[in-house]
Amino acid sequence: MKYIIYARKSTEDENHQVLSIESQLAELREFAAKEKLEIVGPTFIETKTAKEPGRTKFAEILKQIEQSRADGILSWHPDRLARNSIDGGKIIHMVDRGLIKSLKFPTFWFEPTPQGLFMLQIAFGQSKYYVDNLRENVMRGMRQKIRNGVWPLWAPLGYLNNPTTRGTDVNEKKMTLVKKMFKVYATGNYTLKEMSEWSKKVGLKSNLGNNISPGQVQTTLQNIFYIGLMKYKGEVFEGKHKPLISKKLFDRVQEVLKERGKPQKIKHNFAFLRLMKCPCSAAITAEKKIKPSGREYIYYRCTKKKGPCLEKHFLREEALIEQIKTHLQKVSLSSQDTEKVLAELGKDELKAKEQTKIIVQNLKQELTEIEIKLEKLLDVYLAEVISTEEYTARKQKILTRKLELQEKIRDFEQKGLSWLEPAREFVLKLNYAEKLRRSENYQEMKTFLKNIGSNHILQNQKLIFSFKTPFNFAAEPRSGEAESLTYPKVWTQRDSNPRPQQCECCALPTEL
Ligand SMILES: [Zn+2]
Incomplete structure (x- = not known):
């Protein structure tokens, strides 16, 4: 791992107990x-204020x-x-993309787990996470939406969530296949399992990119959303989205x-075949054994x-499942915390958009002023007040600034929010792990x-594997320092009341 050193102190920090740069x-x-x-590269030192985006050293680090x-x-x-x-979001997005593999702070114990990431967000200045009625607000917003x-x-x-309108649009690619699923199943010639294979x-694939299980096929086929209605907490509402299927x-x-x-329940039998290998590189197989007592056990070997x-x-399969659940726990985020993070991300999005809007407005204003400057310069030149060299030199300077501005405007307009969607997806996957763990x-x-x-x-009755990025960041804690971590209260209040009801197609709770 190669680390960059970054130090910062601004004039605003004078009142606080921030160490000098030295x-x-x-x-x-x-x-x-x-x-x-x-440690690699130069040491990055920033003395400017960080309130407005656009710190140069920070950008250089990224x-x-x-x-x-x-x-x-x-x-x-x-x-x-x-x-x-x-800035916080940018860092977390880079963690998410696997570009940042480690963050170290002498003063802040950062554990690379979902909890650690969450605490990092808090440390990045988002103490609003602690607002008690956040959940209530989210619920209220949902009820308003559904009405x-x-x-x-x-x-x-x-269907697709449209981030701009906040509505639900038809997913053109999948729509045809979903329609076909209804038509094929309506023939009565196929089982749910066969539809899953189809x-x-x-x-x-599901919204999370997974194959669709027979159970998910069933949920899809029973979802009144496809005929333009919505069922929320047992109540049926009329939806504004486009129906895909006729009532008939x-x-x-x-x-x-x-x-x-x-529908057939998914059998436990040999669920974990084609997952593991033996250290000797041979495949792992499973077999069923019946004890004298008549009880059946499944073994992997x-x-x-x-x-x-x-x-x-x-x-034994039970032991394997226990191990798997422990692995899943390492990358789990409770529904409660997921809601908070998602709500925060939503707020960040709004805030970022507002900030971007103002910045872009200012940049455009400056661009207009530069156009006027160029015209005036030409006037002065044509009136032969300045020499050709002087004109060229000044024009060059103004044009350079113009290009710079145009580039900045493009950057803000295009790239501004690119970190949000991956961040959301990652958080949802962590929450999915939590749900799966309890299923x-x-x-x-x-x-x-x-x-x-x-x-x-x-190996030796243990399931071993390496977490892929960014899950490795969430799952593999630094060794030997776990005792020094004190979690904020929010972590001790883990989902005490798990809500097993969840949408089969995306594994999100049907009732948040
Ligand atoms: Zn072997």
């Missing part, structure tokens, strides 16, 4: 030596990291690194569902098809484990 640097170097951190010259930042405290939510005919949750399969074949087709599908009876193997023990959906667990990790090995 002291910050001395402390950071000592810390780096102690922790054996590899650039260095974008260009893979470094993948870690060492700073005195998170508040040195990011002073507003936009207005707008779906407040994630869009069902075949979805896989035609490439129809929908009713026919309901009849077929009824005839075919209850090496197939021993690649020559000599040192693994002697079998692993018995072993097929989904397998899929999720494959998505978040690689190189799954069953």
